[in-house]
Amino acid sequence: MMVPPDIEAFEERAAIAEFDGGLTRAEAEDVAARDQGFISAQYYWQWLADYVVNKGYPR
Known part of the structure:
Protein backbone atom coordinates (compact mmCIF):
# COMPACT_ATOMS: atom_id res chain seq x y z
CA MET A 1 0.00 0.00 0.00
CA MET A 2 1.33 3.41 -0.96
CA VAL A 3 1.14 6.15 1.65
CA PRO A 4 -0.37 9.50 0.66
CA PRO A 5 2.19 12.08 -0.45
CA ASP A 6 3.34 14.66 2.07
CA ILE A 7 1.32 17.71 1.05
CA GLU A 8 3.09 20.09 3.44
CA ALA A 9 6.51 19.05 2.14
CA PHE A 10 5.25 19.39 -1.44
CA GLU A 11 3.97 22.93 -0.86
CA GLU A 12 7.13 23.99 0.98
CA ARG A 13 9.44 22.56 -1.70
CA ALA A 14 7.39 24.17 -4.48
CA ALA A 15 7.48 27.56 -2.72
CA ILE A 16 11.25 27.38 -2.26
CA ALA A 17 11.80 26.34 -5.88
CA GLU A 18 9.52 29.12 -7.10
CA PHE A 19 10.82 32.01 -5.03
CA ASP A 20 14.45 31.09 -4.42
CA GLY A 21 14.94 29.20 -7.66
CA GLN A 36 8.27 12.65 -3.81
CA GLY A 37 8.70 10.12 -6.61
CA PHE A 38 6.13 11.38 -9.12
CA ILE A 39 7.03 12.20 -12.72
CA SER A 40 5.20 15.55 -12.64
CA ALA A 41 2.82 17.67 -10.60
CA GLN A 42 -0.03 16.49 -12.83
CA TYR A 43 0.54 12.91 -11.72
CA TYR A 44 0.99 14.00 -8.10
CA TRP A 45 -2.36 15.82 -8.03
CA GLN A 46 -4.12 13.03 -9.94
CA TRP A 47 -2.79 10.38 -7.53
CA LEU A 48 -3.91 12.47 -4.58
CA ALA A 49 -7.39 13.05 -6.08
CA ASP A 50 -7.80 9.34 -6.83
CA TYR A 51 -6.73 8.48 -3.29
CA VAL A 52 -9.25 10.85 -1.79
CA VAL A 53 -12.09 9.61 -3.98
CA ASN A 54 -11.33 5.88 -3.84
CA LYS A 55 -10.07 5.45 -0.29
CA GLY A 56 -12.46 7.71 1.57
CA TYR A 57 -9.71 9.95 2.89
CA PRO A 58 -10.92 11.56 6.15
CA ARG A 59 -12.17 15.13 5.96
Missing part, protein backbone atom coordinates in the same frame (compact mmCIF):
# COMPACT_ATOMS: atom_id res chain seq x y z
CA GLY A 22 13.12 31.65 -9.89
CA LEU A 23 10.89 28.96 -11.40
CA THR A 24 7.29 29.40 -12.47
CA ARG A 25 4.74 27.85 -10.12
CA ALA A 26 4.14 25.00 -12.58
CA GLU A 27 7.87 24.26 -12.85
CA ALA A 28 8.26 24.46 -9.06
CA GLU A 29 5.39 22.01 -8.53
CA ASP A 30 6.99 19.58 -10.98
CA VAL A 31 10.22 19.76 -8.95
CA ALA A 32 8.31 19.16 -5.71
CA ALA A 33 6.42 16.24 -7.24
CA ARG A 34 9.62 14.61 -8.49
CA ASP A 35 11.08 14.94 -4.97
